[in-house]
Amino acid sequence: MQPPKQPTGRPRETRVDAAIRDAVRELVPRVGYAGLTMDAIAATAGIGKAAIYRRHTSRGELVFSVLVHGRKAQPLPDTGTLTGDLTALANLILGIFSDPVTAAATPGLLADLQQQPDIAARFQETFIAEERAQITALLERAHQRGELPVPADPALVHAAVLGTAYAWLFLLAQPPTPALASRIAALAEAAARGD
Amino acid sequence: MQPPKQPTGRPRETRVDAAIRDAVRELVPRVGYAGLTMDAIAATAGIGKAAIYRRHTSRGELVFSVLVHGRKAQPLPDTGTLTGDLTALANLILGIFSDPVTAAATPGLLADLQQQPDIAARFQETFIAEERAQITALLERAHQRGELPVPADPALVHAAVLGTAYAWLFLLAQPPTPALASRIAALAEAAARGD
Amino acid sequence: MQPPKQPTGRPRETRVDAAIRDAVRELVPRVGYAGLTMDAIAATAGIGKAAIYRRHTSRGELVFSVLVHGRKAQPLPDTGTLTGDLTALANLILGIFSDPVTAAATPGLLADLQQQPDIAARFQETFIAEERAQITALLERAHQRGELPVPADPALVHAAVLGTAYAWLFLLAQPPTPALASRIAALAEAAARGD
Amino acid sequence: MQPPKQPTGRPRETRVDAAIRDAVRELVPRVGYAGLTMDAIAATAGIGKAAIYRRHTSRGELVFSVLVHGRKAQPLPDTGTLTGDLTALANLILGIFSDPVTAAATPGLLADLQQQPDIAARFQETFIAEERAQITALLERAHQRGELPVPADPALVHAAVLGTAYAWLFLLAQPPTPALASRIAALAEAAARGD
DNA sequence: CGGTAATCGAGACGGTACGTCTAGTCTTAAA
DNA sequence: TTTAAGACTAGACGTACCGTCTCGATTACCG
Incomplete structure (x- = not known):
């Protein structure tokens, strides 16, 4: 040091x-x-x-720092149920993606990550790792409450919530509906149960 | 005419x-x-x-035409079960994303779609619409077989399959596992059942 | 043949x-x-x-053919005096250079001649050679009439008439005056007499 | 100001x-x-x-600036006689046109002047105006010495010297001879005397 | 309080890709 | 073999951007 x-x-x-x-x-x-x-x-x-x-070392690093790294971590509430926790998570992610600045920058930012391993690593270590920790924690709570008989795979739940929200907005280009968060939470819960 | x-x-x-x-x-x-x-x-x-x-009018339109529009439609087999059909769909999508050319181009291509409405429209009308048709058909078959008591929302199933695969590979940057397709199919089935 | x-x-x-x-x-x-x-x-x-x-083999050759080669030879009158013949010559040349098409094309055409020896050769063999023949003839007539005690150098007279007209119009960018032809003829006559 | x-x-x-x-x-x-x-x-x-x-705004302006504007003014000696001054002027101009760089660029440069009024104006204000001032001065000296009974037209002398040299080299494509300068001076002197 | 060192706005620098344009050649179907 | 139409290769154009560097001026700390 x-x-x-x-x-x-x-x-x-x-x-x-x-x-x-x-x-x-x-x-x-x-x-x-x-x-x-x-x-x-x-x-x-x-x-x-x-x-x-x-x-900042490059344009990509600048935008990443401003939009991703500079974001203040938003804590998830402990709602007491797996469904409630996952719905809160889905709402959080949909909120991030719906912000005009983030929405305009996200696809371009992800494209840059393909070419810049150092920024990709920081993306994994900050945004992805933080979310993963939240997911791991809420799945652990559900397991302890008995809602999940077997421990769930946090990666699959992560991909399900994050990916479905991303695809809905950026691949299918559909406007978010009021029920979207709870529907994403439902399929994420199925992924958690592994059925 | x-x-x-x-x-x-x-x-x-x-x-x-x-x-x-x-x-x-x-x-x-x-x-x-x-x-x-x-x-x-x-x-x-x-x-x-x-x-x-x-x-071609632009680099984005060129790559889109070569990689997306020029792709020959790959038909999905009718496996006779909803799980089988969805697993085949997930495998097809994972296969597309795993192709070295597609994998290298996809994030950049999606970034361009944000800025070029005409290409975005063609993307919706070709790639997305074809997949949507396949999903609609397989959900309809499952409904007729009685596997789905109520008609499912094709858009949610679409977002679940496409998004989870995309997030796994490009956002979480994880290598595909052998079981990935069947696990994606499982959560998509949950989305189809609406539970 | x-x-x-x-x-x-x-x-x-x-x-x-x-x-x-x-x-x-x-x-x-x-x-x-x-x-x-x-x-x-x-x-x-x-x-x-x-x-x-x-x-036509090239753009330069095309313009040359159209504007120079395609020009019909204009015969000079035998006025009976050296001054008269030279004034007629100067008027002829000023007339050619004053034509809107020729005026717009001449400097560019001459620039091309620097790079294209074959066209330069044709320029010499047609336009220049024709004029030279006329000049040689009128100088010979003046010599025979006794106006020129010693034979004059046609090349210098040629350069004097052609060059002074060209410089007046294209280098000094001055409009031609009514007296210009006779003044050019006067200095060309001095060049012919070699004084 | x-x-x-x-x-x-x-x-x-x-x-x-x-x-x-x-x-x-x-x-x-x-x-x-x-x-x-x-x-x-x-x-x-x-x-x-x-x-x-x-x-530089264009290729023409660039070459003009480098070759014409960047040229240092070469002063003419006062030889004491009109013939001597004009011979020195003719030698100066032939020297400029004989420089390999100037020779290769001049016809192309003049062609560009036809299309670019701003550069043509700068050409008049620098190269042409400087030469004109030198010619006006030497003619004035000759007038004061009594060599020229009536004031001569500087423009005609200018066109005669500049044009005859230009035509000899670029229109008639003849190599300069040792006597060329003095012969050009002689005809320019005739132009000055106005006979 | 005066020197040292990193900062600031401004903008020139080398390099490189863009999308357009032109010259001159080639290929079609029709005459 | 010509015609009009237009696609072809090759390569220059002038613009725009990136990431670096350089200028004079500014602003803190240190001795």
Whole structure:
């Protein structure tokens, strides 16, 4: 473990980080992920491009950091039933995907992950791992309550909830219905029971 | 009914279409969707760029035409049971996603669909609509056999099968397991039963 | 000398040659020499590009043929005096350069000559050689009349008349004045006398 | 009087201007004006195309700037006689036209002037105006010495010297002879005397 | 309080792909 | 063999973007 390197020189301005974040959030819904350019971000934020590259290594890493890494973890409530917990999870995921900024950026972000292993790893370690921990916990609670006779596979439940929501919105391009979360929860519960 | 427009001038060469298709199939797994350039396609195919742009309006439309539209429809067998039919469907979808060319291109292609409504529409009308028809048919057969007391929602089954497979491979980045198809089929069956 | 090769098949249509010539003459003043494209010529003439290339080897050769080679030789009158003959010559050259089509095409044509030795040779053998013959003849007549004690150098007279007119119009970009021809004739006469 | 516009950002590098100039001078004699491409200039200069377009609006403007505008004015000596001054002028002009770079570029450059009024104006204001000033001065000196009873027309002398040299080299495609300069001077002197 | 060092906005830099355009060739069916 | 129509290869065009670098000015800490 290296010593925390005493910083010298002029300190970075928090204002710049905020301006970058705001500029990305403003631009992504308007021009899309593919139309997002570093020059436009810098111009919108009123900063220089060097200030961005001092904080982020590439455009993909920038968008990832702003949209995924910068997201505050949303805790899931313990509703007391497996169905309730899974419905809350499905609602949470649908909420994330329905946010205009996330919706516009997600497919492009996933495309970038294919080519950039380091960002893909961070995606797994943060967003995916956090969700997985929540799922593992709620399945464990259900197992302890006796709702699940055998321990469920968290990966399959994860894929079922996340994938069905993603496919509904981005592959089938259908608007979310009020009942969607509970229907996703139902099929995820079936996946958990393994029947 | 439009008149069959008498073609004049030199007809387009089938050889060029084939060369484009082969070049894309060769390049995509090697350089990825983002690294695919029109110049490289033209050079690899041994043709001029104008010949590509005469046939395709954009890189996204080109890859879509080659990989999605050019795909021959694969019929699903009637296995006689809902479980068997859904397992065959899951296997078919996993097979498509596991093809090296498709796997390398799919996330990038889906990202492009967000920005290009015309291609998105063609994606819905071809790939999605064909799959939907197959799903609708197999659910109808199951209903007639009495396996499904009430008619199932094809859209939810579709999202469940397609999305879970997609999430497993591209979001969770896990290798497919031998049991994956049958487990996807099981949760899709639960979605079909609506329980 | 090869036999005059008996032509077989469909004979070439004179109409096509005329259409090409008219199209070039129409387009050159409008779009300039640099803006002249083979497609535009073919479209304007209502013919196919192959019909042009069957008659001309390149764009430069086409414009040369139409504008220089296709020009009917204009005979100079024998005015009886050196001054009169040279003034007629200067008027002839100024007239050629003042024609809208020739004016728009000449600088571009000369630029092409630098790169295409075969066309440059034809330019020398036709336009330049014809003018040179006229100049040689009028100088010879003046010598015989006693106006020129010693034979003059036709090349210098040629350069003086042709060059001064060209420079006035295309290098100095000045409009021709009524007296210009006689003033050019005067300096050419000085060049002929060698004083 | 406009404010001296405070420059911000990274200043342009002199090195780039020099590299562009050198590349053009190297390429023009080798490939000709028509064969000169922006890509080749950028590659030869070892710079990006954007650096060229940041400085020059078109190929014509680039070559003009490098070859005409970048030329250092060559002063004419006061030889004390009209003949001597005109011979020096003719030698100067023949020298410019005989430079391999200028010779290869001049006809193409003049062709471009026909289509680009802004460059044509700069050509008049720099190259032509400088020469005209020199000619006006030497004619004035001759008038004051009594060599010219009436003031001569600088434009005609200009056209005579410049045009005869141009025609000799580029229209008649003849190699310059040792006596050429003095013969051009003689006919220009006749033009000055107006006889 | 003056020096050191990293920051800031601005924008030029090399490199590369884009989609368009042109030249000159070739291929069709019809004449 | 010609015709009109138009597809073909090859390659330059001028624009746009990425990620880096350079400028003068600014802002903290350290001695």
